[in-house]
Each structure stands twice: as C-alpha cells, then as structure tokens.
Amino acid sequence: MRLQKVLASAGIGSRRRGEELIAEGRVSVDGFVVREQGRRVNPETAIIEVDGDRIVTRTGLVHLALNKPRGVLSAMSDDRGRPTIADLLTEFGGGGGLFHVGRLDGDSEGLLLVTNNGELAHRLTHPSYEVPKSYLVEVSGPLRREVPRTLRAGVELEDGLARADSVQIVDQANGRVMLEIVVHEGRKRIVRRMMETIGYPVHRLVRTRHGAVYLGTLRSGRARHLTRGEVGALYRNVGL
Structure with missing residues (x-):
C-alpha cells in the first residue's frame, strides 16, 4: 500500500496531507526518513513514525x-x-x-x-518497562510526617520490597488525607498493601494515569x- 494512503487510513489526514508530510521529511519507515512519494509499505508490519511519534497502522487494533x-x-x-x-x-x-x-x-x-x-x-x-501509574489515595488522618519518605524508601510486603516512585499530599480536610502515589509495579493491590502495612488502610483509591x-x-x-x-x-x- 502506498505510504500516503497508509497515513490517511491511520487518521493523519488526507492523502494530500500525507504527501506534504513525506515531502517535508517528517515521516520515517522502519527508522529511515522517507521523502519519495508513492513508497509502498506493509501496514501490518512497518514501523511508521510522524515527527517521531509511532503511528499504529495495523488493521483491527483497538x-x-x-x-x-x-x-x-x-x-x-x-x-x-x-x-x-x-x-x-x-x-x-x-x-x-x-x-x-x-x-x-x-x-x-x-x-x-x-x-x-x-x-x-x-x-x-x-x-522492566517501568511504565508509571498514578493513584489518588484517601486515608484517615492525621498523617505522620515520615510517611511519604517511608513509601519512597520502600515497604516490606510478603512478596518483597515495594517502593513508591513519588508521593505528594494533595489535600487534608475533615480528618481525611488525600495522597497522590506513583508506582511502576503492577503487583496485586500493591498501593493498598503498602498503605495498610504502615498503618493507613485505604478508604478510596482512584487510578488517574497509566503512562501517557x-x-x-x-x-x-x-x-x-x-x-x-x-x-x-x-x-x-x-x-x-
């Protein structure tokens, strides 16, 4: 399939827009910048990027x-x-x-x-890919001063040490404390178990981010x- 048609099918814009991007040197295929018009590619296997961003061209992906x-x-x-x-x-x-x-x-x-x-x-x-996930975590206060430092240093769980990448206090009111905790591990109930281990059972937990x-x-x-x-x-x- 011609590259400009693949770009159009992937939602980049019209075929004409794809041709403009190619002419400007903003499109790469399998790591190499493509400038010639009409280049044929296999959308099921080619790695196509526009301005350095991967364009998913395999059909049927959700x-x-x-x-x-x-x-x-x-x-x-x-x-x-x-x-x-x-x-x-x-x-x-x-x-x-x-x-x-x-x-x-x-x-x-x-x-x-x-x-x-x-x-x-x-x-x-x-x-191993260390994709961060962010959570809003509500616990009963008051919060001991050392809690954020303890979570970042690591909490020993039954399946090994668990660390938070970052910990921020978002809000404190009416006897409740809201924390934002970022981790990159995916162990079962890891945030809840970390908080329970240091004496703060979680009342509410909301994941707000996964990677980008x-x-x-x-x-x-x-x-x-x-x-x-x-x-x-x-x-x-x-x-x-």
Missing part, C-alpha cells in the same frame, strides 16, 4: 481508556454473574478479543486501559478511544 467504577470486576466475564468491565464495553463489541491492561480490585476505581494487542498489554504491565494516558474528565463507567498521540507514546514507552 486501544481504549475506561473509567472503572467501584464494584465492577477487572475481568471480561464472571462465573458468579457479578458485573465486569465487559458490561461497560458494549459499544466496543462487549469486550470480545480485548485484554485489560493490569487490573483494579473491585473496591478501586479509575483508569483501566483495554486493548486487543496482547504484546502491548503484556509490556505495559511488566515491571490520563483519566481526565472521562465519566465513571464510560470508555473512549485513545488518541493517536497517546497510542504512539504507549508504544514508545515499551519499545514497540
């Missing part, structure tokens, strides 16, 4: 951001009939062929990435397609 409500399972089905994220994805095919990237426990809420790219899902959850994707104003229970920039950044984060 990349979603979902705001998971409390009480909904991070699963595509449940033998006991409990509500799952598949129930929230009916307009996207009901979750058929999709993977949730990591999970949020039933009592937690917020951003959950969903895709049908198994390799991307695997890499985004693998600790932010929860933003996405309403609870709703999903949206990731933007081209978000998808490109995620692929870049994990070397795809």
Whole structure:
C-alpha cells in the first residue's frame, strides 16, 4: 500500500496531507526518513513514525481508556454473574478479543486501559518497562510526617520490597488525607498493601494515569478511544 494512503487510513489526514508530510521529511519507515512519494509499505508490519511519534497502522487494533467504577470486576466475564468491565464495553463489541491492561480490585476505581494487542498489554504491565501509574489515595488522618519518605524508601510486603516512585499530599480536610502515589509495579493491590502495612488502610483509591494516558474528565463507567498521540507514546514507552 502506498505510504500516503497508509497515513490517511491511520487518521493523519488526507492523502494530500500525507504527501506534504513525506515531502517535508517528517515521516520515517522502519527508522529511515522517507521523502519519495508513492513508497509502498506493509501496514501490518512497518514501523511508521510522524515527527517521531509511532503511528499504529495495523488493521483491527483497538486501544481504549475506561473509567472503572467501584464494584465492577477487572475481568471480561464472571462465573458468579457479578458485573465486569465487559458490561461497560458494549459499544466496543462487549469486550470480545480485548485484554485489560493490569487490573483494579473491585473496591478501586479509575483508569483501566483495554486493548486487543496482547504484546502491548503484556509490556505495559511488566515491571522492566517501568511504565508509571498514578493513584489518588484517601486515608484517615492525621498523617505522620515520615510517611511519604517511608513509601519512597520502600515497604516490606510478603512478596518483597515495594517502593513508591513519588508521593505528594494533595489535600487534608475533615480528618481525611488525600495522597497522590506513583508506582511502576503492577503487583496485586500493591498501593493498598503498602498503605495498610504502615498503618493507613485505604478508604478510596482512584487510578488517574497509566503512562501517557490520563483519566481526565472521562465519566465513571464510560470508555473512549485513545488518541493517536497517546497510542504512539504507549508504544514508545515499551519499545514497540
């Protein structure tokens, strides 16, 4: 397929716009800048970038951001009939062929990435790629002064030491404290377990960011397609 047609199919703009980008030297294929018009590429295998951002050209790929409500399972089905994220994805095919990237426990809420790219899902959850995830965490106050330092230094859990990449106090009011905690690990319930270990059980936990994707104003229970920039950044984060 001609490169300018692939760019148009990927949402870059018209074929004419693709031709302009190629002429300006802003498009690369498999690491090499392409300037000639009419270059043929295989959209299923070629690595195409515009201004350094990866353009996903494989057909049929889906990349979603979902705001998971409390009480909904991070699963595509449940033998006991409990509500799952598949129930929230009916307009996207009901979750058929999709993977949730990591999970949020039933009592937690917020951003959950969903895709049908198994390799991307695997890499985004693998600790070696160190993709950061941000959480808003509400606990009972007052908060001991050393808590942020303790979380950054590391808390010993039953499955090993767990560290926060950063900890910020966001708000303190009415006997409650809101923290923003950033981690890059994906161990089960890691933030809740860290807080419980140091004596602060979590009342509410909301994931607000996964890599380059932010929860933003996405309403609870709703999903949206990731933007081209978000998808490109995620692929870049994990070397795809």
